[in-house]
Amino acid sequence: MRKMILPTLLLAFAAFSANAETIQERTVTCFACHGEHGTSETENTPSLGGQQAPYALIQLFMFREKLRTFEPMNEMAKSLTDDDLRIFSDFIATLPKPVPSAEAGDPARMARGQALVQQNRCNTCHNTDFSGKENVPRIANQREDYLAKTLGEYKDNSRHGYDGTMADVMQPIAKEQISDLAYYIAHTR
Amino acid sequence: MIRYSSAPRSLMLAGALFVAFTLHAAAQQPATPPAAGAAQPLPPGSPMIGRPDNEAAAKLAPVVGPPIPASPDKLPLAKLKVPAGFNVEVYAAGMANARSLALGDKGTVFVGSRLVDKVYAIVNKDGKRSVKVIASGLYRPNGVAFKDGTLYIAELSQVSKIDKIEDVLDSPPKPTVIYDKLPKDEAHGWKFIAIGPDNKLYVPVGQPGNNVLHDDAHGQIRRMNLDGSGAEVYALGVRNSVGFDWNPDNKQMYFTDNGRDWLSESVPEDELNRVTKAGEDFGAPYCWQGNIIDQELGWGKNCKDYTAPVGLMGPHTASLGMRFYTGSQFPKSYKNVIFVARHGSWNKSQKQGGDVVAVRLNKDGTVKSVEPFMTGFLEDNKYVGRPVDVMLLKDGSLLVSDDWNGAVYRISYGKPKVANQ
16 A cells, blocks of 8 residues: 555655745645644654654754664655755744644543653653743644554664663663553643 | 573563453453552562652653754754853754764764764765765664764664765765674663773663663673674673773773663762773662662662772763763873763753763762763753763864764864864
């Protein structure tokens, strides 16, 4: 499936890049998966709205340098210049924040998730409202599946963070706790 | 007896405890969330252990620089201050996350990195300098060392080498692994390396976390033959050393060691240690800065049982690369002074460090004074650059790497002269 979509997207992307169009035009390809108004409706694909620009820049850089591996994004970022990376990350930060969850969440799971968040001091870096700061991402109202996937990847170190902080943080957190953590962060309004 | 395990027993234990805790918590099923501020104790091994639950502490997080190196015209050169008579210039730029430094016989400067996958070479040819990537696709290749034509590279969990590197800079072969019996922990897993006067390669293995009980494969400095054989533990009780060198007078090893986070804003201070005999224990994680017993892990321990540091380098300052000054370009008062790059704190409300200091020793090898030498990286409590390593060039000038900007500066003394060596 991905293999079929990718060449088309890349073609579109190359065509867009060739001309001096606006950032809005250049980001059409991004929106195809990440959602047009900052909220992703694609499985395992993060919402980008309101993301911290320095964090977005680091991720785009890592995709370009293949320090973070995800083939479609590695392809997308391959030909971007340093300035392109900055333009895209600054633009991402201006997109509307992801839409909060419509449902309040199951009280028992929310309670377990909140206890974990407090116990592990997630607010130390991500802030109490999960808005993040600088190189630390906004995780507020992020997609639950993407959060769970990412936390799992940090735990087994299959996703290498820019520095090792999340691998360090996830070490004492049990695998079984990840789903409650992701559920709580995604549902906190 | 050395055991090289990649699955630390303490962590497995922590995991087991935690599962037990989870089951317990799940069984209780609290109907209402615990009140904010009444957070439960951290799980064993958490990097946040010791962090108080207050607003000031919640503002502190590890600081990471921009991924893209600053262009030469954006470097903070004009802000950098050195004592009267010294000059600073940009030696090379454009090396993302430039970290540890090593000097080749033919004048090539090798530069490791931690957050990217590359080792760079600053090549001096026909009076011109250029930057080449000589190895990529490596995992946190922070450490570099050079001896008899060979470049040694330390990644997170292995050490490799490239022979006759200065003859093959244009098309270097892939590094050959010489040693990989190392843990794979991210925390304090990146390595500074150096080759001692005994012609052995020294490789640190940090504690796998901020403040953890660990197995006997961590918290130490090892040494080995240059082919990776004969590895042994040389120093124990080392939390995270990212810099060492040998006293030119008596060949004793000195190393910096980073103190733990979250104990307080003012202690513990980073340590400058001296090894007088193989196998000495420097106290971590039980005793900090020679006189503070750890609040969690130090029960039943006594600081007297460990070798105290010869000097203190400031709280949370991240004292990293260090070299004795053995050159002749600087004034005589700098003979055998230790230059130490302090990367700068994150675990402090008012940042400290972010400079290069000159450490003078007493006759007995203990620290007499610590003075600022290169400052200006810290502005309004924010970094405009962060020094990582220092290294002498053959002409006696001093290089300083800056991973924030991906650059290397050169400090010279006297009438400004452009580097040529």
